[in-house]
Amino acid sequence: MNDALNTLQPYPFEKLRALLAGSQPTSDKRAIALSIGEPKHNSPDFVLQTLAENLHQLAVYPTTQGTLALREAVAGWCERRFRLGQGSLDPASQVLPVNGTREALFAFTQSVVNRNPEALVVSPNPFYQIYEGAALLAGAKPHYLPCLEENGFNPDFDAVSSETWQRCQILFLCSPSNPTGALLPLETLKKLIMLADEHDFVIAADECYSELYFDEENPPAGLLTACIELDRQDFKRCVIFHSLSKRSNLPGLRSGFVAGDAEILKSFLLYRTYHGCAMSLPTQLASIAAWNEETHVQANRDLYREKFTAVLDILSPVLDIHRPDGGFYLWPKTPIDDCTFTRELFVREYVTVVPGSYLSREVNGVNPGSNRVRMALVAPLTECVEAARRIRSFVQDLQ
Secondary structure, eight states, rough: OOGGGGGEEEEEEEHHHHTTOOOOOOOOOOOOOOOOOOOSOOOOOOOOHHHTGGGGGGOOOOOOOHHHHHEEEEEEEEETTOOOOOTSSSSSTSSEEEEEEHHHHHHHEEEEEEEETTTEEEEEESSSHHHHHHHHHHOOHHHHHHBBBGGSSSSSGGGSSSHHHHEEEEEESSOOOOOTOOOHHHHHHHHHHHHHHHHHHHEEEEEEETOOSTTSSSOOOOOOHHHTTTTTTTTTTEEEEEHHHHHOOOOGGOOOOEEEOHHHHHHHHHHHHHTOOOHHHHHHHHHHHHHHHHHHHHHHHHHHHHHHHHHHHHHHTOOOOOOOOOSSSEOBSSOOHHHHHHHHHHHOOEEEEEEEGGGGOOOOTTTTTEEEBEEEEOOOHHHHHHHHHHHHHHHHHHH
16 A cells, blocks of 8 residues: 555544544534535526536547637636636646546646655645645645734745745645635735746645635636736746636536646646546536626625625624635634534534634644634525524633
8 A cells, every 4th residue: 555645634524523423412403514615505507407418428438638618618717707818828738627626636736746855745724635635645745834813814925934945846825715715915926926936836726716705896816817917928837726616506516627837737637648537528518608607606606795794793792703805614713622612512502613723734833723613604594694693602601
């Protein structure tokens, strides 16, 4: 067996199951899960119809590169969404469909990392655990940058040493962040591109929450936006990851894309050709329909706005909690240890959240997730409101 498998930590939800094992809710209330970030809004009917109408194409082997029509739809969406300018993203060489960002982030790391004992994969902390596992299995060492409240829940990139940047092979970004919801400013993205040039590392921007934001007039900028503003149409050393899971409430479709540096994507395509992960034609056609339509995405944001407003009105008086810049998570401080808070909330109110310390790693004696929990507002409005009322009652009892 691969010895590197022994270096992997249990996934946060495995830890959560162990934490709650043997715990029995003391009331007859029904369970409400705010733990897993699985969208619960309805999938768009027109996408499902497109999928159903093309099931006969499951009889055809798809290509790893995907159809030109899908890559054109993705390129067009990127150009509109991130104001890149028409024709700035080449569908033939700068776009690659993937089976969701989770699979793509892992595979991308395997294809980019050049194994050596000094190799680092740098990521925010807290983070999506795929970054860490992918680094370890690629033969690199994860390096964690704390995301603390005093820095707007973003890493302090200015505090990173030149030696660390020199050893860095991939810098993972996540904006809006999972779990904090923080956005990386456009000027920060530009500075990171300059650092990538100086130290020769790849920036992998996980932007799968980019379409969940609150201000319709100011959608979050992306890494490719920063490239265009720097007059870098080749997107050198820059790659973005997107998915239909959160944007279009299609987590089971397993459809996303990677876009950016053509040279990197050429090597990634070679890796994926051997990896055996082509997207089926019905999925590709359904994806084209989704990327070409924005009304359902705006309606999706409206539902999240409504839930955030309602839940924050209930919880703000009793918790240190703030509306995030984007995404669908809340990241409140807890009045007691985050693991104890999670377990006791489950027992007393039958509401499940995730301890923040399970989403982070301790570095130099500090775990940025300690005394915080992640709450995913993915359930329907009535369930989120009910959960918030139970949490408020629980916190008041603690006080």
